[in-house]
Amino acid sequence: MKLLSNWKDVAARAWSLRLIELAALADIVLNLVPYVADVLPWWVTVALLLAAWLGRLLAQPEKEAADGNKA
Secondary structure (H helix, E strand, O other), X not given: OOOOOOHHHHHHOOHHHHHHHHHHHHXXXXXXXXXXXXXXXXXXXXXXXXXXXXXXHHOOOOHHHHHXXXX
8 A cells, every 4th residue: 555645635635535524523413412413413424424425426536647557
């Protein structure tokens, strides 16, 4: 396994990772703060995870730029 040379650029565009982190935060808040569970619907975590899945599928770089191999 090798770290990407442009990992900062990749992390800046990693919307799927950001949405997964938001889903984890929403799940933690829903379970720890009883008042928020009444205001925030239970499906917010599921919606954020689905958005992360879609973001991962739709926001893909071109193949040559992604893996550096010429196919």
